[in-house]
Amino acid sequence: MKNIVTTIDTKEQILNVAERQFGEKGFAGTTLRGVIKEAGVNIAAVHYHFGSKEELFVAVVRRVAQQMVPAQLKELGKYTNQDKTPSVENIMEAFFAPPLRMISQMGEAGVIRSQFIGRCRAEPLPIQRLGDREFNESQQCFLDILQRAFPNQTRSELEWKLDLVIAILIRTLNQVGQSGKVMTGNSSEEVEIAISRLVKFVSEGMKNFD
Amino acid sequence: MKNIVTTIDTKEQILNVAERQFGEKGFAGTTLRGVIKEAGVNIAAVHYHFGSKEELFVAVVRRVAQQMVPAQLKELGKYTNQDKTPSVENIMEAFFAPPLRMISQMGEAGVIRSQFIGRCRAEPLPIQRLGDREFNESQQCFLDILQRAFPNQTRSELEWKLDLVIAILIRTLNQVGQSGKVMTGNSSEEVEIAISRLVKFVSEGMKNFD
DNA sequence: GTCTATAATTCGATAGAC
DNA sequence: GTCTATCGAATTATAGAC
Numbered sequence: 364m365k366n367i368v369t370t371i372d373t374k375e376q377i378l379n380v381a382e383r384q385f386g387e388k389g390f391a392g393t394t395l396r397g398v399i400k401e402a403g404v405n406i407a408a409v410h411y412h413f414g415s416k417e418e419l420f421v422a423v424v425r426r427v428a429q430q431m432v433p434a435q436l437k438e439l440g441k442y443t444n445q446d447k448t449p450s451v452e453n454i455m456e457a458f459f460a461p462p463l464r465m466i467s468q469m470g471e472a473g474v475i476r477s478q479f480i481g482r483c484r485a486e487p488l489p490i491q492r493l494g495d496r497e498f499n500e501s502q503q504c505f506l507d508i509l510q511r512a513f514p515n516q517t518r519s520e521l522e523w524k525l526d527l528v529i530a531i532l533i534r535t536l537n538q539v540g541q542s543g544k545v546m547t548g549n550s551s552e553e554v555e556i557a558i559s560r561l562v563k564f565v566s567e568g569m570k571n572f573d
Numbered sequence: 574m575k576n577i578v579t580t581i582d583t584k585e586q587i588l589n590v591a592e593r594q595f596g597e598k599g600f601a602g603t604t605l606r607g608v609i610k611e612a613g614v615n616i617a618a619v620h621y622h623f624g625s626k627e628e629l630f631v632a633v634v635r636r637v638a639q640q641m642v643p644a645q646l647k648e649l650g651k652y653t654n655q656d657k658t659p660s661v662e663n664i665m666e667a668f669f670a671p672p673l674r675m676i677s678q679m680g681e682a683g684v685i686r687s688q689f690i691g692r693c694r695a696e697p698l699p700i701q702r703l704g705d706r707e708f709n710e711s712q713q714c715f716l717d718i719l720q721r722a723f724p725n726q727t728r729s730e731l732e733w734k735l736d737l738v739i740a741i742l743i744r745t746l747n748q749v750g751q752s753g754k755v756m757t758g759n760s761s762e763e764v765e766i767a768i769s770r771l772v773k774f775v776s777e778g779m780k781n782f783d
Numbered sequence: 784g785t786c787t788a789t790a791a792t793t794c795g796a797t798a799g800a801c
Numbered sequence: 802g803t804c805t806a807t808c809g810a811a812t813t814a815t816a817g818a819c
Contacts, residue, residue: 373802388697392601395795405804410796412802485695487598488751523756526748527741527774534740541698546733560783564737567777573770583784604812615786620814622784 374412376402382423386479386540390420390490421493424483427476428497434461435501439508448511451569455562458505459532463545466536467554478540481533502529509569516572528565535561584622586612592633596689596750600630600700631703634693637686638707644671645711649718658721661779665772668715669742676746677755677764688750694743712739719779726782738775745771 371379380402384393395416399406413419438457442449449457462480466473483494502525509521535557539545546557581589590612594603605626609616623629648667652659659667672690676683693704712735719731745767749755756767 389599389601391599392697394793396793405802406795407797407805408803416795482695482697485692487602487692519757523770524774527744530740530744531737534737538736547729560733560781563781564734564778568774571770571773605814606812615784616813617786617815618784626813 373402373404373408377404377409377412377419378423378426381419382427382479383475385420385423386475386477386482389482390416390486395419417490417493420490423479424494424497427480428500431462431465431480432498432501434465436504437461439501439504443504443508449508451509451512451566452562454505454508454512455528455566455569456558458528459535459561460558462532462536463554463558464551466539467545467549467551474540474543477536481537481540484529484533513569513572520572524569528569531561531565583612583614583618587614587619587622587629588633588636591629592637592689593685595630595633596685596687596692599692600626600696605629627700627703630700633689634704634707637690638710641672641675641690642708642711644675646714647671649711649714653714653718659718661719661722661776662772664715664718664722665738665776665779666768668738669745669771670768672742672746673755673764673768674761676749677759677761684750684753687746691743691747691750694739723779723782730782734779738779741771741775 377398380398381393384398384401387393393416395409396406398419399409409416409419413422435458438461439454442453442457466477469476480498483498484491486494506518506521506525509525510516510518513521535545543549545554546560547553587608590608591603594608594611597603603626605619606616608629609619619626619629623632645668648671649664652663652667676687679686690708693708694701696704716728716731716735719735720726720728723731745755753759755764756770757763
């Protein structure tokens, strides 16, 4: 029988530090040597566990997406599984709330996560796609339900609007990553206020159509 | 008397290529050797004319800001110099229109410029500040006039809203940098349509207040 | 102003002992 | 799985001839 209580294993330790440094300095600005120094592990360990710098980045992205995307889809599922089409306010709340609540509950790790998620969309193209592949799984679902809510709008119209809503979420996450606050603070009440502000900010704009 | 007709001088050639490569690959992902290779100049020329990689980046930012910021302030000046406070639609158009019109008129160079401006806000922190210093000169002016238009809203409320509007502009510029199109195309009619869509998308959200 | 040559680091990745 | 040692390549920056 192996040890039950053990120190944080090397692999997870590397992932934690890599998430912070990729988020702070970007992919190109991060060096494996900087990661292993802060993680207190050997340089060869990163190649043993992940293979390369790029595969380490993908591993970090996967770990984040596997927590965030299901939470968004579950929240959205509340509305897709009934006949009545949800209001745009419902849809927007299902979009903003899961990542912001998750991050505020994570404390300091949530600040790091915010910065990493924001950085993913800011990466130059070959790297950015590595993140998009994992995160944009929910995007199609939101587009579908938006189409039901707004049958008068074309698909391409809803696409550029959702794209701007994503930009707003990413910017909000970036601010969390830099200030540690969701607008005014990090308590659950303040996070809920921020969510409702964001929903109000974008909902009217979603309703317009050409 | 010197030559009137001459080849593009080294300094400007470096700036042009650097703007493209910084925009495409970011600061950390761009190498001086890559720039001088594409520019067809010698590696020593960069240090002779600019001093260092970071100072070259600042020089590119300055050249961009010196064209964009005055255009925004001039457009905004139409409304600040009269007693009647402008509508939020007027203010938002003064914010979106100058950069988008400028870029669409620049053709291929405008696509490169879009990508660079978008990349500036995406840079990790020490580099990002180099850009903010030059671009955010107009931000305070927009905040002031928004405060006149919305005396019921607090300063901090207007600040996070303007921050999100900036994120929307940056995202739109990023899309131009990747697709070459302002939403649907690059003709002046299509650009004007895109501007009015963006204005309509954000204006209602600006009017809300707690 | 422009060039060659090179200094001085630093990078990702690997080989091989344990 | 973890370590040391190191390879080969690439980086910014500079020195000095022209």
